[in-house]
Amino acid sequence: MSRPLSLLLIDDHALLRQGLAELLNAVEGFVVLGTAASAEEGLQMAETLMPDIVLLDLHMPGMGGMQALKRFKASLSDALIIVLTASDAQADLLMALSVGADGYLLKHTEPEALVQQLLTCSKQRLLLDPKMQLLDSGRASLSHLTGKCVDEVELTERECQTLRLIAEGMSNKLIARALGISDGTVKIHVKHLLSKLNLHSRLELAAWAHRCGFLERGVSSERQAG
Template structure:
């Protein structure tokens, strides 16, 4: 066993993952791939958006992988429904589409990252792990689209000022911007992970935001003003 494998073997699970994709073969392949990683655990799979939203509400996963092209309820509608339902899990689009408009729309709808299905397995796993640890996960060829998505955000003039946030909300926001996952924030603040999730939900709602990425960028802009 390599040093890296030994390290992963002794590492606790950092993310419970839910997969929402209408292709059973892809779901099964992805599950088998992630089963090789001791720190990533698939806790549920859904063949469509409605089922995915229901599972997300009951399982409360750390990370959700969502396909865009699904019948009845596409990925954009699914992401919106997840955010409208108060799901604060990190949402990563997992799609074949490299269309810039799809990337921009997904991130503005509430996704925290965007990965392409043609990625090499090792690269995919590392991106999922990075996302689980609170980092931005996006395929390299799509970074320009990410910049566009951030530039096209609304001005946020109707959002409350930073000073209106509570001390705890500021602490959580700062740690989110620092790329910490809910588990890591809980340890840092010596509170339960469930409490962190509640704070994140309230914080995003208060700021009228739909993703942690948007909150992190906003905080950076506030510090720059």
């Protein structure tokens, strides 16, 4: 008999973590090594547990899901990093895939279907919830993403803050609330970002931020708003 697949579950909802762990531990082909309530905790656990599969929620307090996904891909090169989320938004799907997710599953999936999907996962096949497969059509456009290099642009502090929040999947309304500014001001910042970076959509802005190393830059390197 082959070795069971080991898993690390990361979600900020305790009931979901416990229920999912019980479900998967009851399946002969799985063993849950641990659960974590945040991406930060999960990254620490992953260094010692070295799971075969990480099930990662996208939207949690603390480190954003996209940044966490990149960190897991860098530290667990042999593991499958699969997003398990309530979000069926195309932007979240495309961003997750563009930064290296090996799968994207929805939390409303029936337990039996989730088990079967995980049992068939592999590095050779992208694991997508059936509902999300049609939305995957936009991924090709991101693979040919253009735009200026991170060192070629000068952004104000507020533009940098806006771009970071766009990269975490926030809407204009949520960005406005987080920064204490109006929706209209956020739209102006987005317009300026698109122009300065030679990009054409919010999705491209988010992909650029993740791919070009912008999110790894220190705040000290960003210009202060005038």
